[in-house]
Amino acid sequence: MKAVVLERRGADGVRIGDFPDPARPPGNAVIRVRAAALNHADLYMRDDGRGITHELPMVLGLDAAGEVVEADPDSGLTPGQRVMSYPMEFCGTCPQCQAGEQPWCENLRIIGEQRHGTYGEYLSAKAGCFLPVPDTLDWHQAAALPAAYMTAWRMMFGKAPLLPHETVLIHGVGGGVALACLQMAAMVGARAIVTSGSADKLARAEELGAVAGIDYRDNTVWKAVMDLTQGRGVDMVIDNVGAATWGDSLRAAAWGGRIVTCGTTSGAQPPADLQRVFVRQLRIFGSTAANLAEYRALLRTVAEGRLLPVIDSVHPMDGALEALARMAKAEQFGKIVLDIP
Ligand SMILES: [Zn+2]
Numbered sequence: 001m002k003a004v005v006l007e008r009r010g011a012d013g014v015r016i017g018d019f020p021d022p023a024r025p026p027g028n029a030v031i032r033v034r035a036a037a038l039n040h041a042d043l044y045m046r047d048d049g050r051g052i053t054h055e056l057p058m059v060l061g062l063d064a065a066g067e068v069v070e071a072d073p074d075s076g077l078t079p080g081q082r083v084m085s086y087p088m089e090f091c092g093t094c095p096q097c098q099a100g101e102q103p104w105c106e107n108l109r110i111i112g113e114q115r116h117g118t119y120g121e122y123l124s125a126k127a128g129c130f131l132p133v134p135d136t137l138d139w140h141q142a143a144a145l146p147a148a149y150m151t152a153w154r155m156m157f158g159k160a161p162l163l164p165h166e167t168v169l170i171h172g173v174g175g176g177v178a179l180a181c182l183q184m185a186a187m188v189g190a191r192a193i194v195t196s197g198s199a200d201k202l203a204r205a206e207e208l209g210a211v212a213g214i215d216y217r218d219n220t221v222w223k224a225v226m227d228l229t230q231g232r233g234v235d236m237v238i239d240n241v242g243a244a245t246w247g248d249s250l251r252a253a254a255w256g257g258r259i260v261t262c263g264t265t266s267g268a269q270p271p272a273d274l275q276r277v278f279v280r281q282l283r284i285f286g287s288t289a290a291n292l293a294e295y296r297a298l299l300r301t302v303a304e305g306r307l308l309p310v311i312d313s314v315h316p317m318d319g320a321l322e323a324l325a326r327m328a329k330a331e332q333f334g335k336i337v338l339d340i341p
Pocket of ligand 1: 090091095096104105108
């Protein structure tokens with residue numbers, strides 16, 4: 001098959017070309033991929049990959065949507081069915097899976113990280129990793145949804161859920177997860193304050209329901225948040241930037257506020273400022289991915305037409321290198337999608 005393959009680490013280590021078709025061991029289903037979406041994890045795999053055990057060469061990509069080609073008769077999947085991926089390939093039998101927490105599976109293999117990914121014409125994965133595509137979504141939208149939107153769902157509603165009367169601060173609103181969090185805040189009627197270094201992105205975020213946008217190039221974010229909240233601070237902070245924003249997150253949170261972190265694109269070791277954490281009794285949550293129950297809840301709101309993924313751009317598979325470069329430069333507003341012809 002044709003695929004986007006990481007041959008060696010680094011931007012010049014990605015090749016587009018032939019790769020062996022995936023096998024279908026018992027319990028797996030194979031789909032013909034019609035679209036795939038980029039995630040920051042792709043850049044981590046491309047440039048670093050530390051702590052992730054998969055040999056190169058490997059097919060990149062966490063998200064996919066496509067048609068079932070082959071599946072076991074008792075899998076619940078039928079050939080031709082439109083499905084989308086659940087990137088956390090889980091065993092289904094360990095205690096964590098039995099408890100419904102697939103992201104903590106003892107035998108977890110994340111698609112596109114610990115095993116071959118979705119940027120190819122065919123994808124083989126355990127049948128439980130494929131869910132029906134809601135009728136409201138086309139291929140590109142279905143591919144854009146899984147990793148970013150499930151991650152956002154768990155951050156917003158899986159820890160200490162955002163409530164309608166609350167205010168949330170969301171850093172770096174161009175990225176897929178941050179943008180999904182903004183849409184979800186608007187969906188439940190909460191107030192969202194967003195930050196960006198782009199006036200254009202801030203304007204577009206306000207069109208999506210943000211009550212205010214802060215340009216971090218010429219504002220001190222936490223002070224701007226205090227001005228916008230009459231000195232109170234926000235109930236919740238969504239921080240997937242890390243070192244560069246953590247100080248603002250701690251200072252922008254109201255007394256008893258909560259901070260949810262799901263990524264560290266700017267670094268993982270900011271000063272902890274424990275005095276502020278305990279004096280103000282802040283709550284800090286780590287979050288990543290989502291379990292299947294959360295993913296199904298997300299898909300229900302999508303099927304009801306209450307939430308649609310924001311797509312930045314669609315690139316042919318041959319344009320994967322340019323697509324990855326666009327994400328690396330943080331130029332995007334929403335999800336970057338690959339069309340798999
Ligand atoms: Zn398991």
